[in-house]
Amino acid sequence: MKISYNWLQQFFKSADSNPLLTKTPQEISLILTDIGLEVESLEKVQPIIGGLEGLIIGKVLTREQHPNADRLSVTTVDLGAGDPVQIVCGAPNVAAGQTVVVAPVGCTVYPLNGEPFKITKSKIRGEVSEGMICAEDEIGLGKSHDGIMVLPEDAVVGTLAKHFFKLNDDYLFEIGLTPNRSDAASHLGVARDLAAYFRTNITLPDLSAFKVDNTNLNIAVKIENESACKRYTSLSITGVKVEESPEWIQEKLKIIGLRPINNIVDITNYVLHELGQPLHAFDADKIKGSQINVKNFKTGTPFVTLDGVERKLDAEDLIIADAENPLCLAGVFGGLNSGVSEETTNVFLESAYFDAVSIRKSSKRHGLKTDASFRFERGTDPEITEIALKRAAILITEIAGGKISSEISDIYPNPVKPVEIEVSYQEINDLIGFEIPADEISTILKSLGIEILIYQQNQLKLSVPSFKVDVTRPCDITEEVLRIYGYNSIPIPSKINASLGNTVRPDRELTQHTIADLLSAQGFAEIWCNSLTKGGYALNKETVVEILNPLSSDLSIMRQSLLHPALESVAYNQNHRINDVKFYEFGKVYHKTESGYAEQNHLLLLMSGAQESERWTNKTANVNFYSIKGSVEAILGRLGLLNFQVEELENSQNAEYGLKYFRGKDVFVEFGAVSSSIRKSTDVEREVFYAQFNWDLILSAVAKLKIKNKEVSKFPVVRRDLSLLIDNHINFENLKTIVFKSEKKLVKDVNIFDVFLGTKTGSLPEGKKSYAISITLQDESQTLTDKQIDAVMQKIIHNLAKEVNAEIR
Secondary structure: OEEEHHHHHHHHOOOOOOHHHHOOHHHHHHHHHHOOOOEEEEEEEOOOOOOOOOOEEEEEEEEEEOOOOOOOEEEEEEOOOOOOEEEEEOOOOOOOOOEEEEEEOOOEEOOOOOOOEEOOOEEEOOEEEOEEEOOHHHOOOOOOOOOOOOEOOOOOOOOEHHHHOOOOOEEEEEEOOOOOOHHHOOHHHHHHHHHHHHOOOOOOOOOOOOOOOOOOOOOEEEEOOOOOEEEEEEEEEEOOOOOOOOHHHHHHHHHOOOOOOOHHHHHHHHHHHHHOOOEEEEEHHHOHHHEEEEEEOOOOOEEEEOOOOEEEOOOOOEEEEOOOOEEEEOOOEEEOOOOOOOOOOOEEEEEEEEOHHHHHHHHHHHOOOOHHHHHHOOOOOOOOHHHHHHHHHHHHHHHOOOEEOOOOEEEOOOOOOOEEEEEEHHHHHHHHOOOOOHHHHHHHHHHOOOEEEEEEOOEEEEEEOOOOOOOOOHHHHHHHHHHHHOHHHOOOOOOOOOOOOOOOOOOHHHHHHHHHHHHHHOOOEEOOOOOEEOHHHOOOOOOOOEOOOOOOHHHOEEOOOOHHHHHHHHHHHHHOOOOOEEEEEEEEEEEEEOOEEEEEEEEEEEEEOEOOOOOOOOOOOEOOHHHHHHHHHHHHHHHOOOOOEEEEOOOOOOEEEEEEEEEOOEEEEEEEEEOHHHHHHOOOOOOEEEEEEEHHHHHHHHHOOOOOOOOOOOOOOEEEEEEEEEEOOOOHHHHHHHHHHHOOOOEEEEEEEEEEOOOOOOOOOOOEEEEEEEEEEOOOOOOOOHHHHHHHHHHHHHHHHHHHOOEEO
């Protein structure tokens, strides 16, 4: 948001001493940032490009015909200091005795059309020229190029042109306005905050000149959708003349980056940026039936907006219409056929208070972002509509002529009541952590326009003005007090009492960084996805956390899984021919519970495409289930988490097939191939493998681990291999569990190194498969004997046969 330093000063004209004049623009920018309006940049700007820098008022002393050119003149010009200079001029109207604008040698000229250029001493057709006598388009003061500018005789020779034309340098504050500060989306709003900081008052525009001249043009207004249009004020003005705006309005608009259009439109834009209330001007003669209806149209109704684009309306779009057709997309954009043009003589002026959610949805739906929608969707002041309407009407009649030809129509069926908040001085100071005197708090509240209704035993009952739409709770009052008092004014103790005795184990951040480093070393890239996602991604409708006022259907719920938003990232990369992806994300998922809401920390891994980058020395294979399983095992192994129960995923919402590692009812991780239905919903064409960890459970398990250090055993390990014939439904994890249960002390590791599923020729019995497993044995106190080894192996074989009907091949 752009704010003009000079424009702000208009609100302090009646102050005993203008506080802005006691500070430099740089100091004001720091003050604004301190009170919650962060100034992202401060720029010195000028009303016209170049600001007439270096140009001087001069007087033509003599004018002679150029000896070598019929259309050129040789002049001598007094610049007010030193000897007169000779200038060759091509203007047909140059004459002795004229007071003119001169660009001397060394000055840079910024023409209205064309590139800037520097004036140098030169010879033109053999005659020396030491400057240029300027036409108005050559220095950006106008469009005329009929001849040089001739100034009044009372113009003082030697005066800087910028002073003669009263061009004042300005400073432009670029404020990064947060969504909750709609009250500051105007020069008035910023001036209010500065007045509160300096403990002074501001001057509002004078509305005493407003009067109704006649009632010759009454246009009836009807609101059919009162929930979306909560207040609608309007009036009519007849006999206006649409033309260019006066220079002072054009200058104000240009400074903040707006292009002047015509006096009527410029005035509505001026009032918008002055007071923060959007206005809209209609050509009254184009309003059929002399009536305005605020209503909704059927989905698919065509409507051509001011940019010439035909749009299809939605049934939820709020429309300003006449007796027959849509005229304006309320609070967002006007219609092409109802706007003010050069032929307009009668104007219908609108100033309304629209529902923020309705405007935000329409703006998002049609991809239209305007200065009006920016303010409406954040919440405007319902009590300023009539003030802004009168302000604009006065300016229109003063600048464009015409008469106010109707009474003000003000439809306000359910007036917005000021928010009342009860809070004590003690509550404010407790939240701040510092004692601000009660009288100082009261002064700040009053300076912010917050009225103290009741003060009794240090308890305050406050009435919050309607323009502060974000102040609804006691903590908001505390924030208002603190930002004006100054965050930097709260002292930081030189000594802080702290204890390191109750440190959390494990260190959450350190653990997360450890795993992040591990994954990055394996070629994974970290991603961050939005916590808001599509309603269609909900896994459980009963526990989904819905957004009350979503910006769009794509951001309507809090995610219940990290998977869907991350798959959108995979689709984006694959659509840009980046097919080999390995992503990980640490993030939260959200669920509604019987007692409220719950957040869980999760870790997600995604893999798709080739295992390794393509090389000429070898052909790389695509990632598969075992690739994701390897990454899962690496994470669990790095954290020291072993001995999980393992089951295949059945009826999973996420996976075509996969496994889950769990203990009791707690599932620590599930992983597998993403289901085709989910890939289709996120526009992912290629196969993707995922792993989703419950990171809270992981950290809880890590915290319970007992870390023991021991020497490397001096005694050798022994490996024994078994080839087993087992039923098809038995998996390796079943065998591994049985082996470890059979001998907990001596068995150190179990691995699978061969799988044979048989062939159609029947080399294995039907329903059978063959696994070859290796078992590593070790006694850390002595060397194992053959007798001990054989006893362990016999026990393992017996248990395998007993529990899963395994046969030794």
